[in-house]
Amino acid sequence: MSIRQKVIAVCGPTAVGKTHYAIKIANQFHGEIVSCDSMQLYKYMDIGSAKPTPEEQKQAVHHLIDCIDPREPFSAARYAELAKPCITDIAQRGLLPIVAGGTGLYLDGLVYDLDFSRPPENRARRKELEDYAREHGKEALHQKLETLDADAAAHIHPNNLKRVIRAIEIAENGGKWRDFSRDPKRNPHYDFFLIGLERDRQELYGRINLRVDLLMDAGLLDEVKSLLNMGLQEEHISMKGIGYKEIIGYLKGEYPLDEAVDLIKKNTRHFAKRQMTWFRRYKDMHWFNISSYETEDDCLDAIYRETDAFLGKKSAGQN
Numbered sequence: 001m002s003i004r005q006k007v008i009a010v011c012g013p014t015a016v017g018k019t020h021y022a023i024k025i026a027n028q029f030h031g032e033i034v035s036c037d038s039m040q041l042y043k044y045m046d047i048g049s050a051k052p053t054p055e056e057q058k059q060a061v062h063h064l065i066d067c068i069d070p071r072e073p074f075s076a077a078r079y080a081e082l083a084k085p086c087i088t089d090i091a092q093r094g095l096l097p098i099v100a101g102g103t104g105l106y107l108d109g110l111v112y113d114l115d116f117s118r119p120p121e122n123r124a125r126r127k128e129l130e131d132y133a134r135e136h137g138k139e140a141l142h143q144k145l146e147t148l149d150a151d152a153a154a155h156i157h158p159n160n161l162k163r164v165i166r167a168i169e170i171a172e173n174g175g176k177w178r179d180f181s182r183d184p185k186r187n188p189h190y191d192f193f194l195i196g197l198e199r200d201r202q203e204l205y206g207r208i209n210l211r212v213d214l215l216m217d218a219g220l221l222d223e224v225k226s227l228l229n230m231g232l233q234e235e236h237i238s239m240k241g242i243g244y245k246e247i248i249g250y251l252k253g254e255y256p257l258d259e260a261v262d263l264i265k266k267n268t269r270h271f272a273k274r275q276m277t278w279f280r281r282y283k284d285m286h287w288f289n290i291s292s293y294e295t296e297d298d299c300l301d302a303i304y305r306e307t308d309a310f311l312g313k314k315s316a317g318q319n
Contacts, residue, residue: 004191005091006311009036009107010100011279012197013272024098024300026060029098031308032090034083035064036101036110038070039241041079044069047215047223048243063090070227070238081108085192096311104278111192111282114182122169129165144168164245189316191311193286193304194211205269212243212265219248221257242267246262249294251280 008031010022022033035041039049043066052062055319059167063086068074083106099110108114133141142158148171156163186192201209232239234248243264250260279285284305293299 002188005087006096006193007087007110007190008096008307008310009192009194010098010197011036011104011107011194011282011285013204013275014050014101014102014268015211015272016197016199016204017207018100018102018197019050019056020299021195021303023052023056023060023097025195025303025307026096026098027303028300029096030094031096031098031309032061034086034090034097034099035062035129036079036083036103036106037098038074038079038103038106038274039102039238040065041068041074042066042238044066044227045070045223045238045241045244047218047220048241048247050187050215071230071236072234073237076105076109077102079106079268080114084112099164102275102277109191111187111194113187114184114217123174126165126169129168130161133165134163138164141165141168145171194282194284195305196282196285196305198276198287198288198289198291200289203291205265207267208272212261213267215243215264216261221250224238224248224251242271 008025008029010025012018025031026033035150035238037049040044040051041064045051051065056062057065062078065083067082083099087099087110088096098244099107110299129141132144138158138161141161141228142153142156142164145156145164145168146153151169156167158164195199198204220243221292225245227239228248229249234240234245239245239248246260246267249255249263250257255263288299288303290296290299293302
């Protein structure tokens with residue numbers, strides 16, 4: 001059987017310290033970092049995305065930063081297409097690939113063997129299905145799915161109209177719907193060691209609030225103005241990121257600047273909570289609560305020990 005490539009992943013909520021710790025791990029184990037952050041991919045969006053600073057990028061090589069125009073559509077499928085060659089290139093040069101970031105969906109696309117293929121988009125057909133559901137009811141549309149793919153119908157609730165329509169589209173194009181939430185299969189090409197970073201809630205929230213203040217001091221308002229002057233609009237996916245959408249609201253006169261800043265802090269705290277919920281789904285995540293260690297070096301030593309053990313073990317599938 002083929003040998004699976006060992007990959008380290010550094011995960012956790014925003015402002016927990018992923019960039020700092022990923023750089024330390026990269027230097028300790030001779031690795032390079034592949035960003036797994038949905039905002040840091042974009043060009044021109046340096047402040048609001050909290051990209052690694054030029055100094056941090058000098059300390060360790062970073063990939064998939066500043067590579068996508070924010071006016072372009074982007075997806076988890078596209079991320080996987082870009083990240084996998086990066087991982088291969090790093091490994092072929094004898095270095096350790098380290099995936100670091102807080103976008104759980106992007107990480108899923110590497111850890112799991114997900115099928116991102118989509119049938120050709122047919123908006124007319126989708127509208128027909130939506131109209132059918134409005135006229136005849138969701139149950140009737142669900143019955144139509146049952147005739148096409150009984151397994152999909154058994155696992156998708158009739159009220160979940162979006163997924164019912166998606167499954168019908170797949171079936172009508174000769175595909176087979178797959179429910180990855182039930183039993184996701186690991187990517188056979190990678191052997192991931194998942195490092196989850198966390199901090200006590202009040203400490204993390206304090207770091208989030210401080211980070212937002214620092215982003216404002218660094219010029220987030222001017223950055224958003226510059227992006228809008230480039231032709232970006234609030235409808236662009238890139239501009240829906242936390243920090244950008246709230247500033248746009250301020251510029252539109254919806255609320256004063258201090259309220260926009262408070263909204264960024266609140267929305268970031270809520271986002272961090274959702275990130276933790278996502279990453280806790282990984283049963284084999286190795287969690288390190290930075291707050292529980294007396295010093296940063298103590299935490300790093302614990303991470304290094306477990307990483308050493310992972311790198312030293314025989315990879316599954318290796319003869």
